[in-house]
Amino acid sequence: xxxxxxxxxxxxxxxxxxxxxxxxxxxxxxxxxxxxxxxxxxxxxxxxxxxxxxxxxxxxxxxxxxxxxxxxxxxxxxxxxxxxxxxxxxxxxxxxxxxxxxxxxxxxxxxxxxxxxxxxxxxxxxxxxxxxxxxxxxxxxxxxxxxxxxxxxxxxxxxxxxxxxxxxxxxxxxxxxxxxxxxxxxxxxxxxxxxxxxxxxxxxxxxxxxxxxxxx
Amino acid sequence: xxxxxxxxxxxxxxxxxxxxxxxxxxxxxxxxxxxxxxxxxxxxxxxxxxxxxxxxxxxxxxxxxxxxxxxxxxxxxxxxxxxxxxxxxxxxxxxxxxxxxxxxxxxxxxxxxxxxxxxxxxxxxxxxxxxxxxxxxxxxxxxxxxxxxxxxxxxxxxxxxxxxxxxxxxxxxxxxxxxxxxxxxxxxxxxxxxxxxxxxxxxxxxxxxxxxxxxx
DNA sequence: ATACGTTTGAAACAACTGTTTGAAACAAAG
DNA sequence: CTTTGTTTCAAACAGTTGTTTCAAACGTAT
Numbered sequence: 001x002x003x004x005x006x007x008x009x010x011x012x013x014x015x016x017x018x019x020x021x022x023x024x025x026x027x028x029x030x031x032x033x034x035x036x037x038x039x040x041x042x043x044x045x046x047x048x049x050x051x052x053x054x055x056x057x058x059x060x061x062x063x064x065x066x067x068x069x070x071x072x073x074x075x076x077x078x079x080x081x082x083x084x085x086x087x088x089x090x091x092x093x094x095x096x097x098x099x100x101x102x103x104x105x106x107x108x109x110x111x112x113x114x115x116x117x118x119x120x121x122x123x124x125x126x127x128x129x130x131x132x133x134x135x136x137x138x139x140x141x142x143x144x145x146x147x148x149x150x151x152x153x154x155x156x157x158x159x160x161x162x163x164x165x166x167x168x169x170x171x172x173x174x175x176x177x178x179x180x181x182x183x184x185x186x187x188x189x190x191x192x193x194x195x196x197x198x199x200x201x202x203x204x205x206x207x208x209x210x211x212x213x214x215x216x
Numbered sequence: 217x218x219x220x221x222x223x224x225x226x227x228x229x230x231x232x233x234x235x236x237x238x239x240x241x242x243x244x245x246x247x248x249x250x251x252x253x254x255x256x257x258x259x260x261x262x263x264x265x266x267x268x269x270x271x272x273x274x275x276x277x278x279x280x281x282x283x284x285x286x287x288x289x290x291x292x293x294x295x296x297x298x299x300x301x302x303x304x305x306x307x308x309x310x311x312x313x314x315x316x317x318x319x320x321x322x323x324x325x326x327x328x329x330x331x332x333x334x335x336x337x338x339x340x341x342x343x344x345x346x347x348x349x350x351x352x353x354x355x356x357x358x359x360x361x362x363x364x365x366x367x368x369x370x371x372x373x374x375x376x377x378x379x380x381x382x383x384x385x386x387x388x389x390x391x392x393x394x395x396x397x398x399x400x401x402x403x404x405x406x407x408x409x410x411x412x413x414x415x416x417x418x419x420x421x422x423x424x425x426x427x428x429x430x431x432x
Numbered sequence: 433a434t435a436c437g438t439t440t441g442a443a444a445c446a447a448c449t450g451t452t453t454g455a456a457a458c459a460a461a462g
Numbered sequence: 463c464t465t466t467g468t469t470t471c472a473a474a475c476a477g478t479t480g481t482t483t484c485a486a487a488c489g490t491a492t
Contacts, residue, residue, distance in 0.1 A: 006439080022339050024240040028480065038441055043481060045439090115338070121392050122334055123238050129395065157406045158416060164396055165385035165420045172384025173377075176337050179345065180380055190373045200374060204381045207427025208420040222469080244450065254471050259451060261469095 007045050009035040015056050019112040022119055023053055054131050057120065060113050061132075064100040065139040071096050072146060086150045086209060090202055093143070098198075110194060114174035121171070151209065159209070166205040173201065223261050225251040231272050235328040238335055239269055270347050273336070276329050277348075280316040281355040287312050288362060302366045302425060306418055309359070314414075326410060330390035337387070367425065375425070382421040389417065 013035035017026045028049060032039045046052040075092045097110065120128045148159055173180065177197070184190050192200075229251035233242045244265060248255045262268040291308050313326065336344045364375055389396065393413070400406050408416075 022240070024238070025339070027478080029478090038439095039480095040442090040482080041440075049480065118338055118388070121388070122331070122338055123241075156404055157400065157408070160400055160404060161389075161396075161408070161413060161416045162420055164389055165417060168388025169381035169385040169424070172334070172337070172388050173380060180377075184373065184376055188372055188376060192373070192377070197377060200377050201381060203427050204378050204424040208385070208424035211419050211423025243448080245448090254469095255450095256452080256471075257469085265450065 006035075006037050006041055009037060010042060010045065010052070011056060011059055014052055015059075015112060015116070018053070018056060018119070019115045023123055050127055053128065057116065057128075057131070058135070060100075060116070061136055064096065065136055067100050068093075068096045068139060068143070072142065076146070086147065086206060089143075089146055089150050090206060094198060094202060111174050111177050114171050115177075118171040118175035147209075162209045162211075165208060169204065169208075170201060173197065222251075222253050222257055225253060226258060226261065226268070227272055227275055230268055231275075231328060231332070234269070234272060234335070235331045239339055266343055269344065273332065273344075273347070274351070276316075276332070277352055280312065281352055283316050284309070284312045284355060284359070288358065292362070302363065302422060305359075305362055305366050306422060310414060310418060314411075327390045327393050330387050331393075334387040334391035363425075378425045378427075381424060385420065385424075386417060389413065 010031060013031045014026070017031055017034065020026075028042050029039060031052075032041060035041075042049065042052055046055055071092050075088065079088065120132065144160070144163060147163060148156065151159055154162075177194070181192065184192060226247060229247045230242070233247055233250065236242075244258050245255060247268075248257060251257075258265065258268055262271055287308050291304065295304065336348065360376070360379060363379060364372065367375055370378075393410070397408065400408060
């Protein structure tokens with residue numbers, strides 16, 4: 001089907017360019033040029049630029065949420081609530097994140113995925129936040145409650161903020177990972193791969209979330 | 217002086233609108249309208265929109281870096297290198313951050329400041345990154361080396377990434393703090409102030425950076 | 433082959449962008 | 463008052479943006 005071909009070519013080009021330059025800075029002309037389709041194709045197939053942005057997110061988030069849900073089912077079935085530990089939950093998250101990005105260039109797509117998420121949080125506060133909230137809120141709420149079960153001794157409010165601190169460290173890191181890797185390479189002469197960085201990030205998050213508050 | 221008045225009115229309006237909508241999404245017409253100045257005033261006083269963006273950052277970062285530098289001098293004078301601990305360094309950072317934002321609305325300005333920083337990292341990868349690098353790299357490198365002194369047993373590479381995980385958690389949190397507070401208020405019926413959140417964030421960062429890697 | 437709904441194509445549209453212009457208003461000094 | 467340099471103003475400029483239009487090309491059932 002030539003329609004499907006055009007649609008996916010637009011999605012691929014949009015995904016790359018959005019991650020590179022942001023939403024407002026990416027023009028429909030640059031997208032359709034890179035996709036080798038006519039300018040009018042975007043408005044014909046998606047209706048508007050806003051709808052195209054949402055379609056790019058949906059192509060990522062729909063399979064991810066489905067996979068995460070089933071992985072959480074399996075995880076909860078194999079462990080009782082008492083033994084639910086943060087390390088296990090984060091393991092499920094990490095594996096789902098990597099597995100949901102199929103294909104040979106999964107490393108790059110992980111960065112793109114998280115960079116787009118970061119852009120959605122900072123940029124374009126209007127329609128994207130509503131779109132994410134109305135489509136993926138149930139999955140978000142579930143992962144929060146699972147983490148809460150693994151830390152019953154920390155107050156709900158504290159845990160809520162620690163989770164978002166952790167989300168922030170992850171999104172920020174991968175949003176600017178190209179420049180961070182360049183700095184590390186230049187200053188420290190190290191060349192960390194994306195899995196390397198994930199292996200450092202997960203313990204950081206564990207340490208931050210599990211941290212006991214000490215009296216000053 | 218009416219010139220200075222126009223300049224600061226433009227800077228105030230630009231600062232607010234940039235933080236609200238981002239750089240590309242904010243038009244010069246909306247800035248000059250909110251500042252009650254003529255449209256041409258921006259190009260007359262600053263030269264271009266890019267230069268205006270950099271001026272907004274300079275107004276924040278210049279006093280902050282000067283203050284941080286002297287605070288680090290005082291901190292290093294009062295403690296030997298052996299006793300340099302992460303807790304103390306983060307305390308200096310926190311106090312400098314809050315103190316550099318003078319005025320009665322310091323809470324709001326802290327959010328605006330960090331939100332702009334986050335935008336500079338994700339959006340507009342070109343001129344802003346060069347501007348930040350060429351103007352504030354010495355201060356950045358100093359704070360990194362001080363943290364490294366406080367954690368001599370962690371490898372340079374690990375510490376580099378943990379520092380950026382921490383920066384990410386801070387920037388991300390304050391970039392979207394309005395919506396996060398709204399969610400917390402709606403879901404948990406809590407109303408955390410900005411200092412409350414800082415008090416939770418600092419221990420999180422300490423826990424993440426100090427975290428010992430455990431064998432799986 | 434004919435007819436019909438779908439998809440593509442080139443061109444134009446209206447709106448908005450940052451920037452420039454040149455005259456007017458202003459302030460300060462001779 | 464006149465002159466000088468600085469600042470403001472309304473208007474226009476040239477370029478780009480997302481979107482629309484409508485005819486041509488396409489694929490597919492009758």
